Amino acid sequence: MVLFLLLFLAPLGYAAYLSLFRERLIGGTAFVGLDNYAQALSDPQFLHGVGRVALFFVVQVPVMLLLALAFALALDSGLLRLARVIRLGVFVPYAVPSVVAALMWGYLYGPDFGPFAQLGRELSLPVPDFLSDGWMLGSLANIVTWEFVGYNMIILYAALRTVPEELYEAAAVDGAGAWRIAWSIKLPALRPALMLTLLFSVIGSFQLFNEPKLLMNIAPDVISSSYTANLYAYTLAFTGQQVNYAATVSFLLGLVIVIASYAVLLTANRRRTS
Amino acid sequence: MTTTTTTPTATVAEPTRPAPATPPGRRRRAARHSTPLTIAMLAALAYFLLPLLWLLIASTKSTQDLFNSFGLWFSHTPQLLTNVKATFAQDDGVFVRWLVNTVLYAGVSAVGAALLAAAGGYGFAKFRFRGDRTAFNLVLGAVMVPTTALAIPTYLLFARAGLVNTPWAVVLPSLVNPFGLYLMRIYAQDAVPDSVLEAARIDGAGEARIFFRIALRLLGPGLVTVLLFTLVATWNNYFLPLIMLNDPDLYPITVGLSSWAAQAQNGGAGASSDMLALVVTGSLLSIVPLVVAFLLLQRYWQSGLAAGGVKQ
Numbered sequence: 001m002v003l004f005l006l007l008f009l010a011p012l013g014y015a016a017y018l019s020l021f022r023e024r025l026i027g028g029t030a031f032v033g034l035d036n037y038a039q040a041l042s043d044p045q046f047l048h049g050v051g052r053v054a055l056f057f058v059v060q061v062p063v064m065l066l067l068a069l070a071f072a073l074a075l076d077s078g079l080l081r082l083a084r085v086i087r088l089g090v091f092v093p094y095a096v097p098s099v100v101a102a103l104m105w106g107y108l109y110g111p112d113f114g115p116f117a118q119l120g121r122e123l124s125l126p127v128p129d130f131l132s133d134g135w136m137l138g139s140l141a142n143i144v145t146w147e148f149v150g151y152n153m154i155i156l157y158a159a160l161r162t163v164p165e166e167l168y169e170a171a172a173v174d175g176a177g178a179w180r181i182a183w184s185i186k187l188p189a190l191r192p193a194l195m196l197t198l199l200f201s202v203i204g205s206f207q208l209f210n211e212p213k214l215l216m217n218i219a220p221d222v223i224s225s226s227y228t229a230n231l232y233a234y235t236l237a238f239t240g241q242q243v244n245y246a247a248t249v250s251f252l253l254g255l256v257i258v259i260a261s262y263a264v265l266l267t268a269n270r271r272r273t274s
Numbered sequence: 275m276t277t278t279t280t281t282p283t284a285t286v287a288e289p290t291r292p293a294p295a296t297p298p299g300r301r302r303r304a305a306r307h308s309t310p311l312t313i314a315m316l317a318a319l320a321y322f323l324l325p326l327l328w329l330l331i332a333s334t335k336s337t338q339d340l341f342n343s344f345g346l347w348f349s350h351t352p353q354l355l356t357n358v359k360a361t362f363a364q365d366d367g368v369f370v371r372w373l374v375n376t377v378l379y380a381g382v383s384a385v386g387a388a389l390l391a392a393a394g395g396y397g398f399a400k401f402r403f404r405g406d407r408t409a410f411n412l413v414l415g416a417v418m419v420p421t422t423a424l425a426i427p428t429y430l431l432f433a434r435a436g437l438v439n440t441p442w443a444v445v446l447p448s449l450v451n452p453f454g455l456y457l458m459r460i461y462a463q464d465a466v467p468d469s470v471l472e473a474a475r476i477d478g479a480g481e482a483r484i485f486f487r488i489a490l491r492l493l494g495p496g497l498v499t500v501l502l503f504t505l506v507a508t509w510n511n512y513f514l515p516l517i518m519l520n521d522p523d524l525y526p527i528t529v530g531l532s533s534w535a536a537q538a539q540n541g542g543a544g545a546s547s548d549m550l551a552l553v554v555t556g557s558l559l560s561i562v563p564l565v566v567a568f569l570l571l572q573r574y575w576q577s578g579l580a581a582g583g584v585k586q
Contacts (some may be wrong), residue, residue, distance in 0.1 A: 010431060011424050011427035011428040011430075011431050012424065012427065014427050014430060014431050015424075015426075015427035015430075018427070018430065067318075071315070071318070074311060074315055077308075077311075079307055079308035079311050079312075080307065080308070080311060080312050080315060081307045081309075081312045082312065082316070085319075086315050086316070086319055088569065089319045089322055089323050090318070090319065090322050091568070092322065092323070092326070092565060092568070093322055093326075094506070095506065095561065095564040095565050095567075095568045096326070096510075096561050096564075096565075097509065097510035097512070097527075097528050097560065097561070097564075098510055098512065099510070099512050099528040099529075099531055099532050100528075100531065100557045100560055100561055101325075103531065103532070103535055103553065103557055104325055104326075104328070104329050104557060105325065107332070107554070108325060108328060113340045115328060146321070146322065146325070149322075150322070209512075209513055210512045210513065213512075213532075214532055214535065217532075217535055217536050217539040218539055230513075233426055234426070234513075234517070237426050237429070237430075237517075238517065243430060246426055247426065247427055247430065250424070250425075250426045250427055251427075254424070258415075
């Protein structure tokens with residue numbers, strides 16, 4: 001508990017403290033109250049970064065969770081041959097570090113020796129430039145989806161395994177088909193697990209950092225140093241040396257995530273009572 | 275959320291439409307398989323595995339061959355061993371150092387985090403103390419606060435304390451795992467019966483002894499789950515070591531590889547262009563241990579997750 005306080009609340013408090021000061025060229029640091037926050041909230045780079053990850057969240061997370069749900073239901077239905085192989089294969093990408101995943105997909109997307117571009121040249125078909133401005137967010141979304149569908153699938157699948165067998169038997173006696181069982185028994189049983197995966201996804205997508213940071217190497221013109229909010233905070237702290245402002249941006253980003261998480265929880269709970 | 279609860283049937287229905295069309299008479303068979311569904315799933319499986327196959331194939335090529343041969347097939351002169359040797363030899367064998375560092379950081383963090391989560395979860399589950407609800411709610415709130423948003427403030431704090439650029443800077447933040455604590459609390463409620471604790475107390479065992487001798491044994495499976503997840507999280511962590519360390523000899527594999535990748539990209543010609551094959555081979559080598567561990571420890575990550583997914 002003490003360690004928890006030290007390592008968790010101390011940085012939080014320190015960030016809040018730092019965010020109230022600003023380094024002046026003359027006279028060292030001065031207390032500026034909420035000025036940094038005002039600056040951040042009117043800073044187009046920060047707002048764009050947050051907007052970009054919000055868009056990413058709205059598009060990528062539903063796709064990822066629906067895929068995970070489809071896999072989990074398919075595995076649980078007992079209709080599959082090779083179920084074990086499929087379960088493991090879908091889950092394996094989770095064991096791949098996101099750094100490696102981003103490097104690998106970056107090369108796959110690449111115009112020089114990426115298989116897509118190679119195939120396109122062989123068949124003289126136009127292949128989109130995955131690393132261009134218009135495609136980049138989609139390409140990033142694909143990397144993250146590839147990494148985490150399996151992980152979310154396992155959470156959902158584990159939850160499905162805990163549904164008591166008697167329920168299915170009773171439903172079968174009542175004449176419910178496979179679809180009806182999936183809809184009326186499995187989905188309600190999955191609700192808590194779905195909430196969990198959704199929460200993790202909120203937290204994950206708003207913090208998006210590793211993948212864009214690595215793709216910056218191969219597409220420096222597309223991914224700016226403020227492409228995502230987190231990348232911006234990193235840039236501010238380590239290349240801009242604006243420690244106080246970086247702390248402000250980190251703190252605000254944390255706040256955005258907490259608000260988004262609670263919004264997700266609240267909408268889910270309201271649905272349950274209605 | 276509305277979309278998630280109304281569309282699943284539609285999305286699942288598409289590849290599997292023939293399945294419900296089987297005549298009712300055949301439904302009674304115990305082991306019925308749906309070939310269309312299996313084929314659809316195998317197609318999806320290809321999406322998950324092809325990139326890894328590409329990585330394996332690309333690791334057998336020289337940088338020249340990467341450009342000159344088709345990505346999903348071997349070149350005429352496979353040289354996996356040459357690449358592996360070159361990877362280990364680059365920069366005086368720094369790659370091995372990175373691997374050792376990663377194993378150390380991930381191992382220490384995972385064991386420490388699992389033990390702390392177990393102790394905390396057990397404490398919350400079995401003891402009542404002033405403000406325990408508030409404390410637990412704090413932990414739940416902590417699950418929501420992103421680690422990465424905390425990383426920069428933590429760095430600034432550690433810079434003050436002189437911990438930056440030491441292994442501690444990577445290990446200490448990884449020890450705190452609010453979600454693990456939450457899982458362990460749920461697990462401890464069922465796995466450690468109160469009657470056992472009472473019996474031990476009557477026999478005169480101290481609380482510390484009860485925890486280490488009795489509770490930890492009962493918490494075993496849950497402990498392994500938290501251990502595994504922390505292990506993967508630390509092994510794959512990039513942001514934290516990236517900001518905390520600037521000595522290449524202390525890098526874990528992720529930071530090391532990304533520094534090589536940056537070098538390979540900046541060169542484009544001359545000495546650094548050979549780096550490309552090393553980055554690809556190094557990537558392959560870095561995922562082998564984890565994938566193997568995963569295959570061997572499958573049983574555990576399933577059972578433990580089930581506990582977390584059921585309760586609200």
